[in-house]
Amino acid sequence: MIVQFSIIPLGVGVSLSEYVAKVIEIVDASGLPYKFHAMGTIVEGDWDEVMNLIKKCRDILMEDLERILIDIRIDDRKGAKNRIEGKVLSVEKRVKRTIIK
Amino acid sequence: MIVQFSIIPLGVGVSLSEYVAKVIEIVDASGLPYKFHAMGTIVEGDWDEVMNLIKKCRDILMEDLERILIDIRIDDRKGAKNRIEGKVLSVEKRVKRTIIK
């Protein structure tokens, strides 16, 4: 399955990039395929792989924080693989001219 | 922590209430405190309790479906309990007149 998640620390001011960087390092170390963009991180894996990864990010952030919000969106399709790139390509084929950046 | 989730089955037509009812029965059987509303289900528990419950809902729905989308929002605050009611009450105290329904 393919999963987008973002973690919002509260009580640390308006800039969150320090915490997002921590999350990215944990995601990168997991070895799972991922893509980081301006509104979250997309990871591909099975349920336990991805959910344990997000739990690990949460556990590490909560060592220093009192409250976090986490947003998770899952797209679970039987038998589908390599979807971080694949979903984009299947749309791009249908768009009249090449506009995907 | 307090968690809102909703599961969207694809490929089953525009009416989803049959699947939502299945989810509610699974949530109810878990024994965790919950509240069901028009846009999702709110559950309170620790990480493993809540995530295993959502996984169970997903596993049961995916027996008959090819693709589902799941939306999960977590509010994780150290030491906080009874927040399904508590968060509403703490806002209500601040509202000038009683408007919470």
Next chain:
Amino acid sequence: MIVQFSIIPLGVGVSLSEYVAKVIEIVDASGLPYKFHAMGTIVEGDWDEVMNLIKKCRDILMEDLERILIDIRIDDRKGAKNRIEGKVLSVEKRVKRTIIK
């Protein structure tokens, strides 16, 4: 259409209830049907009614804040009305015993 939204102010500490109360007062004054729960506010209306209401909440909060996050989920179904209660009832009819609280 039926819309759930929540506004998260950043840079104001871990307690957000003061800001949520402001939002509820604005929603209540709009006259639109709404329901407030622990993870957001559900409003029913047409596109412009609901979006102008959320914009108003955002404009008022941004007078005093530097950054907010807003989460909006829309369920738009042709011809459907009274869905804040109606969606819950249509699920409840399918649940084997009365468990909706």
Next chain:
Amino acid sequence: MIVQFSIIPLGVGVSLSEYVAKVIEIVDASGLPYKFHAMGTIVEGDWDEVMNLIKKCRDILMEDLERILIDIRIDDRKGAKNRIEGKVLSVEKRVKRTIIK
């Protein structure tokens, strides 16, 4: 402000790429900066620019559909510009080695 949105058509089967392609063409024609990824589309603009664009996507899809779900996440920060790239770069600077793809 920077906004991620995704539109989920119901009642059209499990493959949604035809509808996503329609949305991308409308977004591309708007002239607003955007980035399309596997879980949604990120657009930057002021409130009315972005919300009118999403409304246009919804209006066109609803010509042929009975029900759609729309998910919108807004990050609104005073005075911030060029954030589709900028937010990624500000995190990348903090990550120990270059891992952003």
